[in-house]
Structure formats: structure tokens, C-alpha cells
Amino acid sequence: MVTGASRGxxxxxxxxxxxxxxxxxxxxxxxxALDGVAGRIRDNGGEATPVTTDVSRLDDVEHLFGTVExxxxxxxxxxxxxxxxxxxxxxxxxxTWAETLDVNLTGSFLCCRAAFIAMRRARDGRIVNxxxxxxxxxxxxxxxxxxxxxxxxxxxxxxxxxxxxxKAHGITAICVSPGAVDTQxxxxxxxxxRPGLTPxxxxxxxxxxxxxxxxxxxxxxIPLFSNA
Numbered sequence: 001m002v003t004g005a006s007r008g009x010x011x012x013x014x015x016x017x018x019x020x021x022x023x024x025x026x027x028x029x030x031x032x033a034l035d036g037v038a039g040r041i042r043d044n045g046g047e048a049t050p051v052t053t054d055v056s057r058l059d060d061v062e063h064l065f066g067t068v069e070x071x072x073x074x075x076x077x078x079x080x081x082x083x084x085x086x087x088x089x090x091x092x093x094x095x096t097w098a099e100t101l102d103v104n105l106t107g108s109f110l111c112c113r114a115a116f117i118a119m120r121r122a123r124d125g126r127i128v129n130x131x132x133x134x135x136x137x138x139x140x141x142x143x144x145x146x147x148x149x150x151x152x153x154x155x156x157x158x159x160x161x162x163x164x165x166x167k168a169h170g171i172t173a174i175c176v177s178p179g180a181v182d183t184q185x186x187x188x189x190x191x192x193x194r195p196g197l198t199p200x201x202x203x204x205x206x207x208x209x210x211x212x213x214x215x216x217x218x219x220x221x222i223p224l225f226s227n228a
Contacts, residue, residue: 001024001064001068001078001111001115002014002017002025002026002027002077002078003053003079003080003081004027004079004082005026005028005050006028006029006030006034006036006037007028007033007183007184008181008183009178009183009199009202010080010081011033011037012202013078013080013206014037015037015203016206017076018041018044018046018047018048020207022047022075023048023071024046024048025048025049025071026038026051027050027051027053027081027111028050028052029053029054034050034052035050037050051063051064054103054107055079055081055103055108055111056102056110061110062114064114065115074118074125075124075126076125076126076210077111077112077115077126077128078129078130078206079107079130080130081103081104081108081111082103082104082130082151083103084100085099085147085148086144086148087144087147089143089146092146092147097147101150101151104155105154108155108158109158112129112173116165116171119170119171125170126172126174126210127162127166127172127173127174128173128175128210129159129174129175130175130177130178131156131175131176131177132148132149132177132178133179135150135151135177136223159175160173163218163219172217173218174209174217174218174220175221175222176209177222178224179196179197179226180194180197181195181199196225201224
């Protein structure tokens, strides 16, 4: 399963996972874009099931995982859904703060919890959360991104917690924290920042992580500064 699969890192990851032979369940709010990604996967010979989902809503997440159960078991979850609303600190509204934390952090929690329950029954599974260098200690931060930065710090902490509790059940969790990736979100965050990574670069790494024995590294956060 890949959340945030309608564009950017999520779409690239869904395509790469399908190309590797897995049936991918795609989740995002934008149904038209989601159908486009699923259609391209199928055109390339892959299997994809799109499910319109707002990951910040418990009912939507329950519906998403109910769909997965009708298809098969959850072998892997990639949480790539995210929003970014830029505003100077003193102009951040409670609504903007809540939306950012609800999608980026609570959405990851809801999906990870549902996947954890299913994976615990199977005593196997891998979770990859998409963080950001914005959530990594001692990296350069940009003005206007307070809510986003805080949400990504939380995603890294969530991944560490899942790794601790998943160890006894064969569940591993890794966080990938890219820097400047050539996406709509980067252009929104800092139009002057030159991307050093493409969504495909990140997707390639995620597929490798899903296909590797990583029990000893579970809970790690992998910062991605560039593809150089």
C-alpha cells in the first residue's frame, strides 16, 4: 500500500513497486490523479487498485484497509501522504496547524496502526514512512515551514516507536527523509531551491528497502541530501 500515491514520491513509488511485481493499493484524496497513476501502472503490465482516501480521517483509513483485506494481506506500507502550507510563524492559524499535523503525522499514525495490526497477525511486514530533512535535527530549516517541520519530526519519532514495538512481531519500520526532491511540494516550499533528487530516485531506494533484510536497522532514519 502507498499513501499519497497521486503524485510526487508516492506516485513514483507506487509505479516502482508495481514494476517489481507487487499488487499495489494506491491511496490519495485526488481521485482523478489517482486513477491516472493506476492506469499507467496497468498499461505497463502491473496491478493497481486506487482507493480515494483522506488519511487524516479514521473512517477513510478503515475503508482503505478493508479494501486491502478483500484483495490480500498487507506486506508493506509506504506512507507518503503529506501537505505543506507555508506561512510566517506569527501568521500560522490553528486551522493550518491542525491540517498539517492531521495529514502528515496523524494520517501516518492511523495508517501505520492499521497496518501494524494486520502485520502482527501475519508476524511479518515492513513500513516505510516518508519524513524530510525538515524534520532532522541540525539540518537547515527554511522560514514559513514551522508546522511542516514539526510534523516531520513527529514522523521520525513515530517510526522509532513502531520499530520498538514491532520487533517481537516481525515488523520492521524505516523512515526516509529526503531533502530537495523535484516535486510540486518543493516548489511550493522554496521555489528558489534547486532539487538534487527526483521522485524516481527516492522510489528506487524505497523498493530496495522493501526488498532487503533490515531487522537490525529497524527504526533508522535515512537522510537523503542529494543523488550525487
